Structures are given as C-alpha cells and as structure tokens.
Amino acid sequence: MKVLLTGATGYIGSAVTEHLVAAGHQVVALTRGAEPQPGRAWHAQLVGDTADPASLAGAVTPDIEAVIYLAPPSGDADVDTAVIEALATPLRGTGRPLVYTSGVWVLGATGEAQEVGEQTPTNPIDIVGYRPRIEQRVLAEAGEGVRAVVVRPGIVYGRGGGIPAILVDRARKQGAPEYYGEKDVRWPTVHVDDLADLFVTAVERAEAGTVWHGVGESAVPVRDLARAAGHAAGVPADPHAVPVEQAAEVFGPLFADALALDQSVSGAAARTALGWQPSRPGVVAELESGSYRQAG
C-alpha cells in the first residue's frame, strides 16, 4: 500500500516507517519542513502542518491507499477536527484505512480494575482532555466508507527513547532515580518496534470502527521502571518518590499528572483478534541491558 504518514520524523513514526517498508509498503511522509531527510526510507515527502488544516487539502491524492496519523494533537479541538475532516474526506467510499493515534491516557486512572479493555468508557486526564472526541470523530468515518481505526499506545519505550528516556536523564542529573506521585503507580507499556508492528497490522487488516490498545505489559510498577532507569543512568539506587506538585515545577502540571497516573490496561484484544505478537524485551529489561545503556 502507499501510506500517507503524519509524524513520520517522530519517535514512533520513525519506527512505523521502517516496519511499513519492511512489510512491502511505501511511505509518503507528511512533514512540516521541506528540507530533505537523507537516510529515511520514504517513497516521497509532502509538506503540511497539522496545526493548519488547509495545508492538508490535496495531501490525500487518489493513489494514497491508507493514512496513518501520528502527529501530536494541536491543542485545539476544532483544528484537530478539521484535520481529520481534511484527511478522511478523500477516503470516503473507498474502504481505505485511516489509522488515528490516541493513547491510553484517555482512559484515566483505572483504579482497582485490572487490565482495562477497549470497551471501557473513556475518562481522560487533562493533558488529553478532548482526545476522546477526536477518536469519535475518526470512528464516525466508518459510516462513510472509511476503514477508520484508533490505536491507543501505552507508554512507549525502546531505541533509547520515549518517556523512559526522561527518567534516565533525570536519574543522571539528580544522581538518583525518581518516580512521580504514589508508590503504587503502574504504567501500561509497549516497545516501539512492537507498536510499529501493530500499526502495520492495523493498516493491513483492522476492521472499520475499531479501537486497539497497543500495550505489551499491562501494568509495570513505576518503581521497578525507575530503578531500572537508575541502572541505565549509572546510578543504581532505590528510587524515591517526587510529589506531583514538585514534579509539576519540572514538567508542568499536565504532564506531571500524566506521569503520576496509575493504570492497568489490556492489550489482549489486538493479540487475539489481529494476531499481534509483541516480542521485544519488557521495559525493565530494556532499561537495564538494552538501548538506554548505550544512550548513557
């Protein structure tokens, strides 16, 4: 398939590009800048800005067989709605896929519930406040003949990047590993290469109107993750808790709340129904002996 990919230069988008190409697809990257990016396995590069929906008019040409949306939200629900409109309209009646990237933070704190699934109602934390509405806007395109699909990744790790890299960096700078909020906080996680496999699978065969959790491990204790981040940073010590209010001074209140969010989220549906097989090391092993050590 010829796949239009927004966010193609990003952490997840870089991996998705590689996995799409390895599966025999062509990637048309939609980038904000026009400068060529040597070394990317893109078939073509288009300029467009998801903060400016008008710049996307004409991006989905008749030869585009799928769209994957991997850019961040703009912060303005009306703009994001217009972006979905611009990307989906040319796909109407074609049955071609539009895969939108959301995230597990739309579920909010999962509380006592274990391994929350895709049917659980959303309860977003503030940093992703209006994202469920964008999910619904995307899924509504299923009624217009678009194979509309939503993927909600957990906390993405691997290739030395993502939020775990922030913990490694902080541990190095502070001389000790830290985590945020309560000691029992758990994060659903996914390796970036496993997640990229899920995007390939979703674009190839997820049905219209479906939502999938991209989660490899449903609830990793963040204390274990922080301890492993300390190892990666060369500061093997017991991690200490940083109160959310204090974390807010470093990360801003919205991101601090997200880092302190306790979740247990299931990625079983994608395994069962789509045959997705996450196979990379878990986040603790990856931090202790994988890509993050090299980053240090």
Ligand SMILES: NC(=O)c1ccc[n+]([C@@H]2O[C@H](COP(=O)([O-])OP(=O)(O)OC[C@H]3O[C@@H](n4cnc5c(N)ncnc54)[C@H](OP(=O)(O)O)[C@@H]3O)[C@@H](O)[C@H]2O)c1
């Ligand atoms: N990382 C995670 O743990 C995680 C978890 C759940 C969900 N997600 C979601 O996954 C998506 C991608 O995350 P990521 O971690 O890969 O982010 P990232 O590394 O920051 O990459 C963002 C990508 O979006 C592009 N972009 C930013 N603003 C844009 C705009 N106005 N117009 C067009 N392109 C724009 C960037 O391009 P430039 O090269 O121009 O900057 C870059 O390619 C986001 O929606 C994020 O919320 C991420």
